[in-house]
Amino acid sequence: MEINKIGEVRSKYKEPVGPDEMRKTKSIIEVEAEYVDGLDQIEDYEYLQILFYFHKSEGYDLISKRRRGPERGLFTSRSPRRPTPIGITTVELLKREGNKLHVYGLDAIDGTPVIDIKPYASFMDQPTLSLQKKTPRYRINKLIKYQNQHDLLLKAGELHGHYCPYLALGVLAAADVLKRFGAENDGMEDLLAVVETNSCFSDGIQYTAGTTFGNNSLIYRDFGKTAVTFVKRGDSTKNLRYYFKDSDLIEREYPEAAELFEKVVADRNGSREEEEKMKELWQETAFxxxxxxxxxxxxxxxxxxxxxxxxxxxxxxxxxxxxxxxLMAPKAVQKDDKVLCKECAESSYYQLDGSGIVEK
Incomplete structure (x- = not known):
């Protein structure tokens, strides 16, 4: 078997560090001159799959402890220590300059031999798409089953818009209860979450547990506590309340992030640079x-x-x-023998906003 090197990685990392840290940085793939023509029109693709050789990897264990979770077989992990030490990572293509591909998200160190480059295509590279159409929460259920809270938080951030400690707490509570219940949620109101706050915490609950306002399985109680009760209809043994008991955790363990939050969010008095720094620290804290x-x-x-x-x-x-x-019949207002919506009738109504439930 012959494997050809087609290029090499240029990275600020000279030695291996945690892959999560490496995926947050930009790097360059230098393609060797004899293969440059193969890059023709590669700029048409937003993402690429990079295959590379773990040239500093030595030996392997068929059973080993994963970074997260219990011991498992080698072929269920992404460990670089393998019988044939080949890695694969999907990266974002930022730009091409001649034989150089500027990419984001490559977890390979400087000097790593690149052995192939392929365009990422969702219709080929996501084999669960047809299954996900049948079971929309297929991927989420898998992440919960294998206790991959890291990737759950990544996906919850797509809903929430940013990463923060309370989003992480919501994800953590919801993933834990579903693991304890041994339950999967099909959005048919059998699993309910009763939240006591309308903060970021609730978005973590909604995404991870699949209990949302839209499927009538998220109940909001205006108590102002970072707490949630999960209930499985028809099963009295599946009833758990989670209350965040260490309310001083953020200020104690992450004082700089807490201080910037007060200035940027609570007081609305931070600069653009301070806002970006707060987001960076909030993300680190969440993960x-x-x-x-x-x-x-x-x-x-x-x-x-x-x-x-x-x-x-x-x-x-x-x-x-x-x-x-x-409009829904119970929400209609009868006025002067006419059926009106509340807006046209200038009738009072309730609104859920950042202050909680308020009457308007």
Whole structure:
């Protein structure tokens, strides 16, 4: 078997460090002159798959401890110590300069031999797409099963818009309860989450547990506590409340991040540079918290008494006689023998915003 080197990595990392850290940096792939023509039109692709040789890897263990989770077989891990030490990483192509590809997210050290470059194509490189159409939470369920909270947080950030400690806490609580329940959520109101805050914590719950306002399985109680109760309908043994008990954790362990949060978010008085620094520190903090033991961060109570609503009813529609728009019948207002929506009737209503539930 013959493997040809087609290029080499140029990176600030001369020795291996954690792959998570390396994926946050830019690097360059220098393609050898005889293969440069093969880069024709590569700029058309946003992402590339890079195959490379772990040239500093020595030996291997068929059973070893993973970075996260229990011991597993070598071929269920991404360890560089392998019988044939070949790595593969999907990177973002930033630009091409002649024989140089500037990329982001490559976890290979300086001097690493590159043995192949392929365009990333979702229709070929995501073999679970057809299964995911049938089971939308397939990937999330897999991440929970294998206790990969790191990647759960990455995906939750897509919903939330940024990474922060309380998003991580929500992900951590939801992943832990689903693991304990041995449950998968199909969004049919059988698994409920009763949240007591409308902070970032709740977004972590919604994404990870699949309990959302839209599928009527997220219930909001305006208590202002970083807490959530998970309930499985029809199973009295599956009832757990998580309360974040170490409320001083952020200020104590991450004082710079906490100080910037007060200035940038609470006081709305930070500069653009301070905002970017806060986001950077908030992200670092979130990815440290997500690896914590839930039992150390939360007070977890079983058999909590909680009154649950019935399954969401299906209402008939009525039409507002003024604006012509349709609305759920129970929300219609009868005024002067006319059916009106609350807006046209200038009637009071409730609104959930950053302050909680307020009457307008």
């Amino acid at each position: 440290k918290i997500i690896e914590a033991d839930p039992d150390k961060l939360f007070k977890i109570e079983a058999d909590v008494e909680i009154e649950l609503p019935d399954y969401a009813p299906i209402f008939d529609n009525k039409q507002c006689s003024r604006c012509g728009e349709k």
